[in-house]
Amino acid sequence: MPSMRDIKESIGSKKKTRQITKAMEMVSAAKLNRAQMHAKTYTAYTDKLREVVGGIAAGNNGSIKHPMLQTRPVKKTGYLVITADMGLAGAYNNSVLKYVYGLIQERHQSSDEYKVFVVGKVGVKFFKNRNIDVTHQATDLPERFKFDDVKSLAREAVGLYAYEEIDELYMVYNHFVSAINQQLTDTKLLPLSDIETHEEHSVTYEYEPDSEEVLKNLLPLYAEGLIYGALLDARAAEHAARMTAMRNSTDNATELIDKLTLSFNSARQAAITQELSEIVGGASALE
Amino acid sequence: MSTVHTEIVTPNGKIFEGEAQMINVRATTGELGILPRHMPLVAPLEIDRVRLDLDDRTQYVAVHGGFIQIHPEHVTILSESAELKEDIDVPRAEKAKAEAEGKLGKLESGTLDYETAKNELKRAEARLKTAKSGIE
Incomplete structure (x- = not known):
């Protein structure tokens, strides 16, 4: 599973691409x-x-x-x-x-x-x-x-x-x-x-x-x-x-971003859960 | 005085539209002066100046070939390019004329390039003639 940081970077780059394709779409429309x-x-x-x-x-x-x-x-x-x-x-x-x-x-x-x-x-x-x-x-x-x-x-x-x-x-x-x-x-x-x-x-x-x-x-x-x-x-x-073409790629980018955000969230959740269980585990070991 | 509706149409849109008392063009067969209610006629045009006598003024236009379609009620001049006197860039036309003359000197007559250069020269001359029209 990719790390949280990787996912975050990937989302960032896709957002930038989306910005460009969106602009190109509007230019072409005009x-x-x-x-x-x-x-x-x-x-x-x-x-x-x-x-x-x-x-x-x-x-x-x-x-x-x-x-x-x-x-x-x-x-x-x-x-x-x-x-x-x-x-x-x-x-x-x-x-x-x-x-x-x-x-x-x-x-x-x-x-x-x-x-x-x-x-x-x-x-x-x-x-x-x-x-x-x-x-x-x-x-x-x-x-x-x-x-x-x-x-x-x-x-x-x-x-x-x-x-x-x-x-x-x-x-x-x-x-x-x-x-x-x-x-x-x-x-x-x-x-x-x-x-x-x-x-x-x-x-x-x-x-x-x-x-x-x-x-x-x-x-x-x-x-x-x-x-x-x-x-x-x-x-x-x-x-x-x-x-x-640009509208399609904007849509695709949005879709990808949504998916990545989802996996980013679950990765974050997993990290929190793991941290919690480590703390709990550590605390119970001290008792 | 009666007038006839006149249009000059080029690929870049209508260059001129208005009522004219008389239209003077040079067709390939010679000069034509068109008054309202002229008989229907189609004639190819030379690259030359066209003079439109309007109610209040005279409009000169450089027309680069094409042809004229005359109908008793309206006249249409169709050309690949046409410029009103006011829109003509004289220095550019003079430069084009010099260039075309230079090219002509080097080319053999009868070839496609020669014809093109000759037409360019004609265009430049028509433009200059139009630009200088009406100034005494």
């Missing part, structure tokens, strides 16, 4: 709030973009030709993997990385067949440890990152597709469902396949010079916009995941 707000202001932009792209798609009945809309034989696949810069977020990073790693192992024989774009330090480290080349990485994004901060990454991913360096692009990240639920999503970003078309378009727009020219400008913007949107989404999910 950040989550902000991330959600941020994602909300952004949707105004994507909604508009989607409206215009959808409008063109609907007006042409699928007869539009643009490399970004057409599937071509796949020689090289791009993966855009979104992770966090820090750990301590439960399964947040691990689920994404494991999934991508499995995918790569399963689909590709040689490293010429894929390119990996990584967001977040955890992801970069993961691929480095496994000797997988990272084509482009973005780490240490500021808390409220702007479109400009991720533009080079988005542009490179979309640009490589346009220059036929990669023939398809997947995006793997955790989608924010709710504060307690994040979902691993794997979406095929390019070629763009599922542009929603809104039927209730009351006005038919003219395109200048023509719809193809407009699409040429619009689609890269749209694809980059989707990447930014995914990053915002993933950021919200990260904070949510961290919040939950």
Whole structure:
């Protein structure tokens, strides 16, 4: 049985850990709030973009030709993997990385067949440890990152597709469902396949010079916009995941402290009892 | 004078929202002057200055590409980034311009990097042009 002093020390250290995890939980909760707000202001932009792209798609009945809309034989696949810069977020990073790693192992024989774009330090480290080349990485994004901060990454991913360096692009990240639920999503970003078309378009727009020219400008913007949107989404999910993970560890710490306090008390009781019986024993021996 | 509701939307939110009497933009096909009740039109934009004639003043905005969606009742400019004249950091734009020019000199035309540098130069120029607009 551990001594009283050991137990007391153990309780102290667990209390300190609990303090930290509790603080981290609260920080994440505040950040989550902000991330959600941020994602909300952004949707105004994507909604508009989607409206215009959808409008063109609907007006042409699928007869539009643009490399970004057409599937071509796949020689090289791009993966855009979104992770966090820090750990301590439960399964947040691990689920994404494991999934991508499995995918790569399963689909590709040689490293010429894929390119990996990584967001977040955890992801970069993961691929480095496994000797997988990272084509482009973005780490240490500021808390409220702007479109400009991720533009080079988005542009490179979309640009490589346009220059036929990669023939398809997947995006793997955790989608924010709710504060307690994040979902691993794997979406095929390019070629763009599922542009929603809104039927209730009351006005038919003219395109200048023509719809193809407009699409040429619009689609890269749209694809980059989707990447930014995914990053915002993933950021919200990260904070949510961290919040939950930290709440769990706070709860665990409390439980441990309770248990240890109990054993500390019984140890103390045992020590008192022993002392008493020693005194009584000593007194009776004198008589 | 009649006006049209105008919005400039970027990924960082709405940069501008208000009623304009006339909107002057440079589309890839040339300059466009939009008055209220214009026919529905979508056109890609160049990286350039946009002029909005409001009721009481003229607002200049540096718009970095994107496109304009015109509806008889409202006009939306969508761009990956846009700055109001007041928000432009002139020294920074000048620095960006010098940097982009330096890069262009070293790169071969036709590559992805060259295009990027060229666009950066255009952006810096658009910003400077906007910042200097309206000052005689």
